[in-house]
Amino acid sequence: MRPSVLVVDDEVRLAEVVSAALAERGFxxxxxxxxxxxxxxxxSSDVSLVLTDLRMPGLGxxxxxxxxxxxxxxxxxxxMTAYASVRDAVDLVKQGxxxxxxxxxxxxxxxxxxxxALKLGEALEDNRRLRLELEEKYSFGHLTGESASFRNxxxxxxxxxxxRATVLLEGESGTGKELVARAIHYNSPRRLRPFVAVNCAAIPENLLESELFGHVKGAFTGALAARQGRFAAxxxxxxxxxxxxxxxxxxxAKVLRAIQEQxxxxxxxxxxxxxxxxxxxxxxxxxxxxxxAQEFRADLYYRLNIFPIALPPLRDRPGDILLLARQFLNSFAADMGKRLIGFTSSAEAAMAGYSWPGNVRELQNCVQRAVIVARGNxxxxxxxxxxVVEGNSKLAPEVGLPNDLDAELARIERNYIIEALxxxxxVQVRAAERLxxxxxxxxxxVKKLAIKIGHHVE
Known part of the structure; x- marks a missing residue:
């Protein structure tokens, strides 16, 4: 779609000439x-840019x-302005x-x-759209959970x-600490300003200080140019x-001073x-x-621990496992263009019975893999x-012998067939393949077990 430029000038002939020249250049x-x-x-129209004369009869x-x-x-x-009105035009630039x-x-x-102007407008629109996407992505609505610990x-x-209080997030790996940090930022008065993340464990000690505070040119061997650090960014x-x-x-010690004194x-x-x-x-x-163990400064800890938030492991919020799994399923299925309506009851039982030592991140990775390999809907x-299945307590066989083995085997067989259908x-051909x-x-x-096949399999 070609950008639309509206030319406004009481000298209509001039406006038409400019408009025609713009049309020749692809506008x-x-x-x-x-x-x-x-x-x-x-x-009434979709206009990309306005080119207007400053002084015109009536409204200008x-x-x-x-x-x-x-x-x-x-x-x-x-x-557009005559030379004598340049000062007024400069004033209008200051006004927007x-x-x-x-x-x-x-x-x-x-x-x-x-x-x-159009390139800058596109960049500003892209920034606005990305900012809205980030704010949506890290809104409270995407922090899923109904358990008491997560509601807290x-x-x-x-x-x-x-x-503007300093926040300390504590929790096992995979509990979503960065997601919570971004949610705090994008729901704060600083939402339009940068969110800068640095993983202190992933950067070698000899590089971490430069990463955080930057350096000037020639500060050390290899410092060929000045570099801005994460604090400044x-x-x-x-x-x-x-x-x-x-x-x-x-x-x-240097981080403590930077936090205390900014x-x-x-x-x-x-x-x-x-x-x-x-x-x-x-x-x-x-x-x-x-x-x-004298491996962390007490004064830095007290400076960080102004507002601590403890994120519970997933095993302590079992009621949230399937809520999260369904959210991940919908997201990954949409990204991959796959039509998946949910989990089978046996898959849900398997996920609910697993301890998830890797917490929410492990569950997310598991669902992503499942979406990739799933063949049905x-x-x-x-x-x-x-x-997830191996050693799962909820999938373990029940202790004790059935009173009627034939009836129990028929029940199990019937459940599997109904699930496949x-x-x-x-579609019986596909159900047979699955089984x-x-x-x-x-x-x-199906005939022996009196299974009814219609709009609802029973």
Whole structure:
């Protein structure tokens, strides 16, 4: 779709010439002779950019800019003006116009300015869209859980979002600490500012200080250019220090000062840099034990532990397992273009009975794999990772012997056949394939066990 440029000038002939030149360069140009006409076009058409004269009888370019900013602020406005009115045009740029062009002008200058304005508009729109996607992705609605322990986490997140208090997230690996950190940021007054994450365990000790605070050119061997650190990059936003329990003692004192005073010096510099950064830290380790072992500074711990939030492991919120699994299923199925309606009852039993030592991350990875390998429209036990089934207490055989072996075997056989028929929407050929038997054998068993096949298999 070609960008649409609306040219507004009371010298209609000039507006038409500019519009025609724009059309020759790949734009949809439209010329009007007054602000009122321009407002009519804006109300009825999709306009990408407005090129307007500053001074016109009645309403002028200043009035048009004000109207556009009030109702269609995403549309860039370029002001055309005579040399004597350049000061007014500069003032309008300060008020929100993209740029100004002095009359008389070269058409190539007009085209170049229009192209720059449209590229900037596209970039701003992309940024706005990405920001909205991030805010949606990390909204409270995506923190799934109905257990009492997780509801308590949500309550704490709600309490701390609006403040600038330092937050310490504690919990096992895979419990979603970074997801919670991002939710705090994107629901805080800093949501439009950067969220910068650094994994303290993933960066070698000799590089971590430079990563956090930056360095000047020539500060050490290999420092061929100055580099900005993560503290500076997070200015006015949030710095997420993940796995802070793995931060070397040699760096902890400088981090403590940066957090306390919001000031630091890049490596090799004697100039202090002031920042406004909110700190969210996370660890899967017991920091109190690290303090006792003299592996973590007590003063840094107390600075971080202003608002602690403990994230429960998934085994302590069993009622949330299937809620999370269904959410992951819907997300991955949509991404892969697969039509999956859910899990079989046996798959749900397997997931509910597994302890999930890797917590939410392990469950997410398991469901992703299951979505990839699933052949039918539901996910069965065979689609799950083998470790979910092996040693699963809820799948273990019941203790004791049945009073009527034939009746018990018939019940088990009937349940498996019904499950296969439901999974294949009653298509007996596919159900037989899922069960590893012939279609004729399945037909005899359906008849023997009085299974009704219709809209609902029973």
């Amino acid at each position: 949809d140009g439209q010329a009007v002779g007054s602000v009122n006409e321009a407002l009519g076009v804006l109300n 370019g200043r009035d048009l800019l004000r109207r556009i900013q009030a109702v269609r602020s995403e549309i860039p406005v370029i002001i 116009a993209f740029d100004y062009i002095s009359k008389p002008f070269e058409i190539d200058d007009v085209i170049a300015t229009v192209e720059r 986490v949500l309550r704490q997140i709600t309490e701390v979002c609006e403040s 997070a200015d006015k936003g949030t710095l997420f220090l993940d796995e802070i329990g793995d931060m070397p003692l040699s760096i902890q 000031t630091f010096e890049p490596i090799g510099s004697n100039r202090s840099v002031h920042v406004d950064v909110r700190i969210i830290a996370a660890t899967h380790k017991d920091l109190r034990r690290l303090i006792d 539901t996910i069965d036990v065979s689609d799950l990772s083998h470790y 439901k999974e294949t929407n009653g 590893g038997i012939s279609e004729r054998s399945l037909w005899h068993r």
